[in-house]
Amino acid sequence: MLHNPNHLYIFDTTLRDGEQVPGSQLTTPEKIIIGEALQALGVDIIEAGFPISSPGDFQSVVELSKVVREPIICALTRANKGDIDCAAEALKYAKRPRIHTGIGSSDMHIKYKFNSTREAILERAAEAVKYAKQFVEDVEFYAEDAGRADNVYLAQMIEAVIAAGATVVNIPDTNGYCLPEQYGAKIRFLKENVKNIDQAIISVHCHNDLGLATANSLSGIQNGARQVECTINGIGERAGNTSLEEVVMALKTHYQTLGFQTNINTKQLYPLSTMVSRMMRMPVQANKAIVGRNAFAHSSGIHQDGVLKHRENYEIINPEDVGIDQSEIILTARSGRHALKHHLERLGYTIDRIDLDQTYQRFLALADEKKEIKDDDLLRLMGDEAETNFKNGVTISSLQVITGDQSDPQAIIKLNYKGTEREATASGNGPVSATIKAIESIIGSHNEIKEFNIHSIHGGSDDVSKVDMRVIHDNQSYMGYGFSTDIVRASANAYLDALNKFV
Structure with a gap:
């Protein structure tokens, strides 16, 4: 299969493998929203679902195929005709369809999952690819549990399915078993020992059971893989899959060393991470690389x-x-x-x-x-009422306010101003107005207050009030903040907080 050897294809399986997380299932409209966001992100392939698994999954693949037109739309199957027929029907509206079929490749799976033999499994693998090829040109084959498979047998399987028409061969570390060196060596072995390997793209699909999914994927890329299968936030079965944002940013950060490019618009990573976390009800851990709240x-x-x-x-x-x-x-x-x-x-x-x-x-x-x-x-x-944080700042020594029904409110204030204590009295149309006028009579200037807001910190009659105000001085705007259980005192503190920024 011809492709740019420096391009790394991003295969996103958030909507299939990622959705296998308990409690994270999506409706078809939700899948379409995420699918469109993945298209905007720039992924090359979207694995839209496993059509045979449920009517809902089938319909999701159908609807995504209608709406998402740029990436390849991929549907998962097992290596049997019923699954492949169902996937082909679900993909009939896709502009660029791909069927992803496969079977177990490790002796563990051959014996205990399929109760079969190597020879029989090899035949089923090739037959499944040939059958899928009747419906679509683009067929990807997965050798499940390849991480634990015998390399020689795995190479025989990969050679057989490429001969049958596979355009992509997926080498999954299904159980997150491999160390990076082991996984990289496995990919390199296939590159060197599968005679027709140049006719297909090698894909890596790693799980995070030992916390090595991203490392294993990068090792696979360094040894010949050109497609990486991943999910947003690394969500997926058990401990999750390779994190899309991690592998993409590793490739970008180490471009001079690795030399691979993707089509990903990385500025969309955090917004999409947040969307997926919310819609799939999967919080992102605080120390998650790239998109966790503590990452920066x-x-x-x-x-x-x-x-x-x-x-x-x-x-x-x-x-x-x-x-x-x-x-x-x-x-x-x-x-x-x-x-x-x-x-x-x-x-x-x-x-x-x-x-x-x-x-x-x-x-x-x-x-x-x-x-x-x-x-x-x-x-x-x-804005503390008892302390000043300013050099030579103006502070309040005392404040007394007199109010009543029969007279205008009056404020008597003492300020520490320019090294001396000064006192002033003023009246106003309210206790705050009187207090501000008294302060202004001491400092000798009038400043316009453009904004004045009072907030309750916790609630209750004995709560601390927060006052913020915007004061205009010489056509410049200064914000002041004050706190006190008394609203008038909080207002005076806020005015002085602004004042100390320019006097």
Whole structure:
């Protein structure tokens, strides 16, 4: 079979092998949504299902064949005419159909699954390919449990099915048994000992029972395979299949060494991973390579400092290349000043105005208590009513507000401003308005408040309130955040938080 020797074909079996995970079954409309996303991703082949297994699977293959037109649409069968007839019928609308038929190749399967002999299995394999060839030109043969098969017998089987018309020969490590060196050697043995191997593409299909699916697939590619069978997020039977995103990014990262290209639009990997996880009800583990939530997250102070100085110090992949906006710097008690500085700047604080050493000590105390610090925690730290994190910052010494039905609200406030304590009194149309006016009378300037929002942190009458406001000064916008069990005090803290960014 003629093909570009530098092109690596991506055979996605999320909708067949991936769907064999208990509790992850998909409806036909859901399969179509994922199938269209796989087409947009750029996979070469989509294994749409096992038509004989159920009416639903049959219909899914039919409908996918109608809608998905660019990739090859493949249907799985066993090595018998009934399965192949069913698959051919399901694929009748496919623009580029493929039948994937096969049988066991290991002595274990021959004896205990088929109760047969090597000779009889060899004959059934060739007959199945010949029969499938009557319906479609593109026939893939799988030698099930090839990972444990005798290499000499496996070579005889592969030679026979290619002679019968197979265009692709799949060498599955069905039980995830092989070590990478063993699996690579098996592929190399076939390349060197199957006389007609140049007439077919060798495909690798690895399972992850020992956590080696991706490694084995790459070893197979290095030794002559040109198609890799995989699933989104590595989902699949038992411990799963080769992860599509892992093998694709390994090929891309090591292109200079391996030299293989795919048609995959890698920026679609993370969005598709999220879609498949949601629709198949299979959460992605946090430390999953490429698409796990921690794949581009850094919490160690040493790593954070290195990443902030130069991303490639601790990242071999640009997160944007897989559809993730940016790396995450997670604030914990292990974080250093550089990470704290990064987040404060991101939240709009000017570091030159902040007493970073003092702020960092208070941050560590909070991080020991809360384990992971979010934006609201930082904003509360910076908007604390009792402390200032700013060099020469304006702070409140005391605030008293008088309200009643018969008079306008009045605020009496004492501020530490420019090294001295100053007091002012002001009235307003509400207690917050009066407090802001009193502050402005001390600092000697009026600033427009464009936004003012009050949030309850937890709920309840004794809850801490969060106030955020946007203050305009010299045509520049500054956000301020304040926290207190008293809404007026939270508002004053928010105004001073904004003020300290420009006074």
